[in-house]
Amino acid sequence: MAAEEKSQSSWSAIPLDLAGMVLRLLPGYADRSCFAAVCPQWRCAVRQQQQQLLVPRPVPLLALPDGTFYSLPEGKHHRFPGCGFGGYESVCGSCLVFTRDDGCFLVDPFSRDTVTLPALSCVRLRPPSAAAKRTAEVPYAAGKWSEEERTRFAYPYVTWMHICDSDKLHISKIVLCTPNLAAALVGNGHVSQILMCRPGALSWSVRAYDKCRRFQDMSFYQGKLYILTCDEDLLVVNIGQDLSTGDPQVSRIGRVIKSDPRLSVLFVDNLMICKKHYLVESCGILLMVRRKIWCQLPERGVDKTVARKNEFEVFKADFEHSRWINVTMTMGDDQVLFLGRRCSRAMSMSQYGMPGGQIFFLDDDEKNRVEYDYAEKNTSISVYDMRSGVVLHPRISWKRSDEMCLASWLFPQD
Numbered sequence: 332m333a334a335e336e337k338s339q340s341s342w343s344a345i346p347l348d349l350a351g352m353v354l355r356l357l358p359g360y361a362d363r364s365c366f367a368a369v370c371p372q373w374r375c376a377v378r379q380q381q382q383q384l385l386v387p388r389p390v391p392l393l394a395l396p397d398g399t400f401y402s403l404p405e406g407k408h409h410r411f412p413g414c415g416f417g418g419y420e421s422v423c424g425s426c427l428v429f430t431r432d433d434g435c436f437l438v439d440p441f442s443r444d445t446v447t448l449p450a451l452s453c454v455r456l457r458p459p460s461a462a463a464k465r466t467a468e469v470p471y472a473a474g475k476w477s478e479e480e481r482t483r484f485a486y487p488y489v490t491w492m493h494i495c496d497s498d499k500l501h502i503s504k505i506v507l508c509t510p511n512l513a514a515a516l517v518g519n520g521h522v523s524q525i526l527m528c529r530p531g532a533l534s535w536s537v538r539a540y541d542k543c544r545r546f547q548d549m550s551f552y553q554g555k556l557y558i559l560t561c562d563e564d565l566l567v568v569n570i571g572q573d574l575s576t577g578d579p580q581v582s583r584i585g586r587v588i589k590s591d592p593r594l595s596v597l598f599v600d601n602l603m604i605c606k607k608h609y610l611v612e613s614c615g616i617l618l619m620v621r622r623k624i625w626c627q628l629p630e631r632g633v634d635k636t637v638a639r640k641n642e643f644e645v646f647k648a649d650f651e652h653s654r655w656i657n658v659t660m661t662m663g664d665d666q667v668l669f670l671g672r673r674c675s676r677a678m679s680m681s682q683y684g685m686p687g688g689q690i691f692f693l694d695d696d697e698k699n700r701v702e703y704d705y706a707e708k709n710t711s712i713s714v715y716d717m718r719s720g721v722v723l724h725p726r727i728s729w730k731r732s733d734e735m736c737l738a739s740w741l742f743p744q745d
Contacts, residue, residue, distance in 0.1 A: 563590035613677035
C-alpha cells in the first residue's frame, strides 16, 4: 500500500523539465488537454510550461459546424465534452464567433472565456446626420436608389446604407486587434464594409457613405490594420476616436500597395480563373497569398462552371517601394500556411516532423456567393506543396453543403 501511494505521489510530482519534454511530443491540443486532465499537478505543469514559452504552440484544429473537429497532423476526430461548436458564424484565432440579436460573442470553446461585441443591428452611423436622413427617407448623394427599365440599383455605388437591412448581412471576417479594438468586415456576400468597436461597447461604428467593396481579407500587422481588395490593392485603415464616446472609428483609408494591372487575365481557352486572396503574417513579414482556382466553363452536356485544380503564389509586402514581391519559392523551409476565409496563420511545424513550404487550405466559399460548382460531393483539407505544385488530400473529408462551408481553422491559445 505504501509503495502504491509512493508511486502515485511520484507521478503527480512530475518535474517541470520532464513535463516539457512530454508536451513537446504532443503537438495536438486534444492530447495536451488529456495530459493536463490527469491531476492538478500536471495541469499546473502544463500552465507553467506555456507561460514560460517552453513548449511550442499546439497545431491548429479544424472546426466543423456540426460540432466536431480534427487535430493535425494525425487527423484524429474529437469531441470535447461540454464544448459547443455548432452554430458559429466565423472564427477569430482561438474563438468561435456567434451572432445573436443581443450581441456578437467571441467564445473560446475550451476555456469558455468570452469577449462581447455589439449586435450587427447596433451600428452608429457616421456622419450622425445619416441616421436622420435614413429615418426620414430623404435621398442623399451616396446612398440613394435609381431605377432603369424597372431594375433597381444603387447610385452612384453601393454603400452601407444600401446593404444594412439585407437579410443576407453577415460577418465575413473579424479581428480582435487589441483588448480595446475589434474590426469586422460585414457584408452581403458580394461587397462588404468595415465596422469597428471597443469590446463591451454598445454599438459598432461605420462610415455610412463610403463605397462598399469586395474586400478579401484583413490583418492587424505591426500596430496597423490592413485590408486586401479583390484587385490586390493593400489598404491601410487609420483609426481615430469618437470625441463623444471615445470609441474607435475609421478616420481615413489609404492605399499603400497598388495592384499590377497586367495580372487581370481571367480566361484561358475554355477555362476561367477565379481568385481568392489571403493576408498572413509570417516571421514578421506581411504576406499576400494568391489562390487561383481553374474552372471548367459550361460546355456541351455540362451546364455548370466546375472548379478543377488549385495553384498558389505567395508575395511579401514591400512597403518602401509600394509593391508585392513574389516569394513563392523562398517562403521558408519551416513555415506552413493554414489558409481560411475567416482565419489564417503561418506556423513553424518542423518540431512536429511536418515539412515546411506547404499550404493547408479549405474549400470555404464566401457565404451567399457562388462562383462555381464542384465535381465531388465531399470536400476535405487539401495540402499544396510549394516546391512541386502538387495538391495532396489527407484522409479528412466531410459532405459538402451550405452549412458545412463554415469549416474553419481554430488556433487554440498557448
